[in-house]
Amino acid sequence: MNALRSVLHLVFMGVTVVPWALAVLLAAPFLNSTRIYWMCAGWLRLAVWGGRWILGIRNRVIGYENLPVGNTAPAVLLVKHQSTWETFAMPTLMPHPLAYVFKKELLSVPFFGWAMAKMDMIHIDRSQRARAFAKVVQQGRRLLAQGTWVIMFPEGTRIDRGEKGEYKSGGTRLAIQTGAPVIPIAVTSAKCWPRKALVKRPGVVEFSIGKPIPSEGRKAEELMAEVEAWIEAEMRRLDPEAYAPTPVKSA
Structure with a gap:
């Protein structure tokens, strides 16, 4: 049944x-960037709605009170990355427009990438690391000033349930250079939508939003270590089964 539901949701x-x-x-030439964003977010809401009613996946958010308040209050969201689910769900859960930092190759994906190209986000060429980060800072500063929150996955790629990737400091470097606070977010999406898996399972995906961490006067690596410690500790609290120690077989 889960396999059939997964195929139906994909279709x-x-x-x-x-x-x-x-x-x-067709509408992009006549709309500003904010309207284009919410128009695209409408399809993400549809995809998440389909995930709820076809796959049986529901979201539970903890810590909304930790989000900055104000139309132009800045924030850099650093999110645990386990599956495609949080990529779709985050714009439907956050009160501000989000700007993802992503590789430019995604813009060539038919239809989905073409629509992304019309959004005011930060697409980079990873082969040009120094220039790419300079673009992140330049565009990130502009977006944060207008009330768009920048979202990044510090592990860089999707990570298997119960595993931890290498946390890279790009997100905290951006926060320090722009003065924006960092918001760590733990996500348990792999319980329902495992990495690279075709078959999804019904259940609850928890999004736990941590308290803002000021970036002023911090070092990027030190700040990222604090983010990593909070996210990984929260992951173990939310999904203890995934982090249970493997029993040692007796001889």
Whole structure:
């Protein structure tokens, strides 16, 4: 049954993204960046809605009170990355527009990437590391000033349930250079949508939002170590089964 539901949801996303993306492409010349964002977020809401009713995946958010208050209050969101689910869900859960930092190759994905290209986000060429980060800071500063929050996955890629990747300091470097606070977020999406898995399982995905961490006067590596410690400790609290020690077999 889970396999059938997973295929149905995949077909549902494929069928709905084409007309939605075409509508974005046609409307983009007449809309400002904020309206384009919420138009694209509408399809993400549809995909998450389909995930709830087709796959049986529900979201539970902890710590909304930790988010900055104010239309232009800045924030750099550093999020645990276990699956595609949080990529879709985060814009539907946050009160501000989000700007993802992502590799420019995604813009060539038919329909989905074409619509992304119309959004005011930060797409980079990873082969040009110094220039890429300079672009992140330049665009990040502009976006944060207008009330758009920058979201990054510090581990860089999706990580298996119960595992920890290498936390890179790009997000904290951006926060320090722009003066924005860092918001760590733990996510248990792999319980329902495992990394690279076709078959998804019903259940609850928890998003736990940590308290803002000021970036002023901090060192990037030190700040990222604090973010990493909070996220990984919270992951163990939310999903203790995934981090249970493997029993040692007796001889």
